[in-house]
Amino acid sequence: MSNSDAVDEPHAVGVAALIRRRLGECSPAERRVARTLLASYPSAGLGTVAALAERAEVSAPTVLRLLSRLGFGGYPEFQRALRDELAERETSPLTAYRASERGGTPPEGALPRAAAALPDAVAGTLADLPQGELDAAVRLLADQQLRVTAGGGRFSALFANYLVLHLMQVRGNSRLLPAGPVERADMLVDVGRRDLVVLFDFRRYEEPTLELARQVTARGARVVLFTDRWLSPVAGLAEVVLPARVDSPSPYDSFVPTLALVETLVTALMDRLGPVAGARLKAMEGAQQAFGGR
Structure with missing residues (x-):
C-alpha cells in the first residue's frame, strides 16, 4: 500500500473497519493487537505504543508491524487518524447544521445534492x-x-x-x-x-x-x-x-x-x-x- 493509500483508505472506511478487513492477513501476535484495539476502540490506540503492546501482551515492534500492514507510516499517523475519527463520530445534526449555515446555502437544490451523495454512499458501503x-x-x-x-x-x-x-x-x-x-x-x-x-x-x-x-x-x-x-x-x-x-x-x-x-x-x-x-x-x-x- 502506498503512502497516499495510508491516508485515503482509513478516511474512506474508518480505522476500525480497516483493521477488521485486514485481520485475516495478520500474524497471531498482530491479531492480538488488532483485537485489543477493537475491544476498546478507539481509546486503546490513544495511549503510547508501549501501553498498547503491554495491553495486547506483545512487543512494541509487533504493534508497529500491524500499523505498517494497515498502511500507516507510523504511530503518530495512526493516532492522527483516530483523533480525526473521534471528532467525526461526535458530530450531531445540530453541529452539522451550524457548519452548513456558516458555509451559506448551497447553490444547487436538495435533489441534485441527494443525487450526488446517496448513490456514492450506497456504492461505497457495498x-x-x-x-x-x-x-x-x-x-x-x-x-x-x-x-x-x-x-x-x-x-x-x-x-x-x-x-x-x-x-x-x-x-x-x-x-x-x-x-x-x-x-x-x-x-x-x-x-x-x-x-x-x-x-x-x-x-x-x-x-x-x-x-x-x-x-x-x-x-x-x-x-x-x-x-x-x-x-x-x-x-x-x-x-x-x-x-x-x-x-x-x-x-x-x-x-x-x-x-x-x-x-x-x-x-x-x-x-x-x-x-x-x-x-x-x-x-x-x-x-x-x-x-x-x-
Missing part, C-alpha cells in the same frame, strides 16, 4: 463491506436453531423492525426487541447460547445498546452489529460487524446505505436458504389468508 463479514452474518441467520432478536436506537430501530419482518417471512423464529422495560426484560431473561442478537447502533452511540450487548454476550448469545464506519463500541463484543456509510445531503446522517445493506443481507440469506425460504414464504402466505391477514 464495496467496502468485507465478503467474509457478510458471509458470516448469513451463516448465523441461516441457522434456524438460533432464535433471532433485533433491536436499535431512536432512528435505527426502524431497520431492526424492517429486518425482522423479512426474517419472519423467510426463516421464522425472529422477533423485535420491544421498547418497554418489562416487555424487554421478559424477552431477554432466557437469552443464551441459542440466541442471535442483531443490533443497530450509529454515531452518538446509545449506552443502553452497549449494555444490552454486554449482557447478552455474557450469557452466551452472539451479536451481529450494523453500524457506521467509525464503529459503535458494540463492535468489540460483536461476532460480525456490518458498517455502512452515512454520507448525506442534509445535516442528518443518511440511513439509505444501511437500508441497502439490510436488503443485501436478506438477498444473500434467501440465496443460502434456497427452497427452505420458498417453503416458508408459501406457508406464511397461507397463514395470512387463513387468519385474515394481507
Whole structure:
C-alpha cells in the first residue's frame, strides 16, 4: 500500500473497519493487537505504543508491524487518524447544521445534492463491506436453531423492525426487541447460547445498546452489529460487524446505505436458504389468508 493509500483508505472506511478487513492477513501476535484495539476502540490506540503492546501482551515492534500492514507510516499517523475519527463520530445534526449555515446555502437544490451523495454512499458501503463479514452474518441467520432478536436506537430501530419482518417471512423464529422495560426484560431473561442478537447502533452511540450487548454476550448469545464506519463500541463484543456509510445531503446522517445493506443481507440469506425460504414464504402466505391477514 502506498503512502497516499495510508491516508485515503482509513478516511474512506474508518480505522476500525480497516483493521477488521485486514485481520485475516495478520500474524497471531498482530491479531492480538488488532483485537485489543477493537475491544476498546478507539481509546486503546490513544495511549503510547508501549501501553498498547503491554495491553495486547506483545512487543512494541509487533504493534508497529500491524500499523505498517494497515498502511500507516507510523504511530503518530495512526493516532492522527483516530483523533480525526473521534471528532467525526461526535458530530450531531445540530453541529452539522451550524457548519452548513456558516458555509451559506448551497447553490444547487436538495435533489441534485441527494443525487450526488446517496448513490456514492450506497456504492461505497457495498464495496467496502468485507465478503467474509457478510458471509458470516448469513451463516448465523441461516441457522434456524438460533432464535433471532433485533433491536436499535431512536432512528435505527426502524431497520431492526424492517429486518425482522423479512426474517419472519423467510426463516421464522425472529422477533423485535420491544421498547418497554418489562416487555424487554421478559424477552431477554432466557437469552443464551441459542440466541442471535442483531443490533443497530450509529454515531452518538446509545449506552443502553452497549449494555444490552454486554449482557447478552455474557450469557452466551452472539451479536451481529450494523453500524457506521467509525464503529459503535458494540463492535468489540460483536461476532460480525456490518458498517455502512452515512454520507448525506442534509445535516442528518443518511440511513439509505444501511437500508441497502439490510436488503443485501436478506438477498444473500434467501440465496443460502434456497427452497427452505420458498417453503416458508408459501406457508406464511397461507397463514395470512387463513387468519385474515394481507
